[in-house]
Amino acid sequence: MSTYDVIVVGSGIAGMAACLNLARGGLRVLSIEAEASEEDPVGESLDWSSPDLLRALGLPMDRLIDEDIATYKRHVILRMPDGCEQHYVPGEWLAKRPWKVNLATIHVDRRRLNQALRNLVQEAGVVTRIARVASVESDGRHILALHTASGERLEARWYVDASGSAAALFPRHFRLPARDYGPHKVAIWDYFEVEESVEGTTLNADQPDCEYLEWVWQIPVHPHVVSVGYVARAETIRDDRRAGRSLEEIFATQLARFPELAAARDEKQRSGEPPTLRTTSFRCRVHNEAAGTNWLAVGESAAMVDPMTSNGVTAALRHAEEAASLILRAHRKNKTSLPRLGTWLYSRRIAALGHFFNSGIEKVIYDWPIRRRVGIARAGDVYTIPAWLMNLVYARMRPRGALKTALYTGITTLLRGSLSIFYWFSRRSRKSRRSASADAVCTIP
Template sequence: MAEQFFDVAVVGGGPAGATCATLLAKKGHHVLLVEKEKFPRYHIGESTVPGVLPVFEELGIADEMKKHAFVKKRGITLVWGQGREPWDVDFADAGPLTGPYDHAYQVVRSEFDSILLANARHCGVTVLEDTTVVDFLFEDERCCGLKYTRSGKASTVRARFVVDASGQNTLLARRYNLLEWDEGLKNVAIWAYYQGGKTLPGRNAGNILVENMYDSWLWVIPLHDGTHSVGLVMPAENAGGKQALEQQFEETLENSVETKKLLVAAQRVSNYRTARDWSYKSQRFYGPGFLLTGDAAGFVDPLFSTGVFLALRGGSLASAAIDRLLKTPEREAEVLKRYEESYRDFFDVVISFVHYFYDASKEKEAYWHRAQELIDPIEQMTSRQDFIRLISGQAGIVDVMRLDTTEKVNL
């Protein structure tokens, strides 16, 4: 078989990889995407934030998302802080700087991720599923392609640039021993699906419920298939084995207040699933001939449902950087440096705020003021608006995660 050549080879067909590949193809580049699984496939991470909506528009799937049956998420309902009464965050209250983005979606990831991957194909990306990347090609220390196996056959592909969007497999970060673990956010999650549960009343019906349980927290996410995703996040050091973790989950549900109300008539209809929820980031987000995006660059605790946002926005940011460096190769180092700075700046803001928020002993206004300190120190907005902007991903869009903030880079 003749050696293949592409402008860009993307490893991973999740939200980050599909977004990056699609946007590069729409800009006229010849793009290969290699995905180890066959879609549709299961994935956790069902709650999104309004910061994804502009990327849907970029991708050309905004109308499809509106027509799909996904539950519209207008905000978050929290049982957190000194008071034990629930308090609501409505995305529509974020203020004038955020534009028209007043909602998000609760998605079944097998359906959502398939929409993204199908759109990549539609836009001209060559998509290979059931395909495993076994190595990266390097020449003079520059990444220049991939080796992969498909249906038992080995193949080699060369590319002008390579994107690692391999999710928590973090292929290139592990190759270079770049992963840094956040010692304060080493958690474990256990979850299951329930049928027959209630939703919150009125406009909050599509909200995610997040209930603090002092040394852990619960989520409840309503899904359009009639189930609720219900999960528990707790420090890994407090978790026992699988059987003990399941018992802890059931006991925590029983001791909850708001979660228990929503599940009073519900029945568990799935097995338990568990995952290590350790936050991390790579020491570097790029190297000669490659960059990392999505979970391959870093993973943030799921408290504010920022995972899909970071994947989509990171993929969009990566596509803009790669488009520029392919057109002006002499500026590659400059462009990649700006990509990393922009991505890392927002990532670090989110991590910092998650650490602060995990102290559930504060009044809710303290969380609002901390958000303002991080994203709006000159107080253009109210502290509550800044809190909403930060947790909805909209501060990242207008303030931080962009490549065109300096005349020098001019992206």
């Protein structure tokens, strides 16, 4: 008999949340993580659904704020190089009955948040090991064991893949069908000290009228520290590098367009601090299946949504909670397999949300047709309102059974379809070739 009931591969936020849910449900959990020391974790600006999911794990928003792990995020600001801004703020009426929505969410210092989660994982009795899972031993869709790079064979009754988008261990092993969204992208980011920060995430649109949008995030992870990152197509960065420009120079050029960011960078340089630039590359991908007979994929291993949606952490926490509850149910009933309908519905929900967010952000914001037709500020509304509402509906509805899942995925498909028609229409329309950015609604803060 195996020592563990479940093995969780990867201890990013999805893996740690899965471990916590499973261990608190009474299972013996082994967590395997490839990296001995944490790289630079991303996922700092959280969606409005994240605080409740973190509270369920034992990390309420007030505690995160008090312990300087988080800062309030009350709105999202879209800023153009000319200083023009559009603010996306949830309406006050949502805070009243019957909705009673918390109008604030948070930005997080991911190192500190991960440490707080690791403490909880340890307290819950999860056994953690540093090892790289090199291969999966399976029979059909059933996993028999995992093999580590050092040659160890690890067995359990259930398995959870939280290995992130780059590894996507189980989906790759089982060659699961997937859809990619947008081009390969690169993020370059750094942290700057500031005297005061705003309680919101700022998305700086470099050239709002361009063919494919590239942007700079500004996330206050601490009242006096702001995370600043440039997201571009990998092709753009490659061309710049071929032209002999260093990553530092590429980053500096972007920041120079936004005086406040350029000043923060200059200040850091003057202080003589060594360069601390971080980079990562990624491609958004949604797997249409995320489970087998005795395993489930969670977080970015199952579906990676674009960083601009601020939805990766919410998705990871949701997947972890739902995957753990499927395993716990099967375990309590002493079943040898996970329920077929339950895992199928799980995959449908993950795919529906992944496709909805990625397709929306690519068609409405990144690509040119809708953005040029209605202007970037209104395009922001076209994306943000349905995305925000669908997250709220998910949090309230908690779709699990067949009926609710069908209803929820049906609505997301309908919205996706409507956006696709609008995109097609905007692309076709000659008018869309004329820049509409001049019509952008400006809200001066």
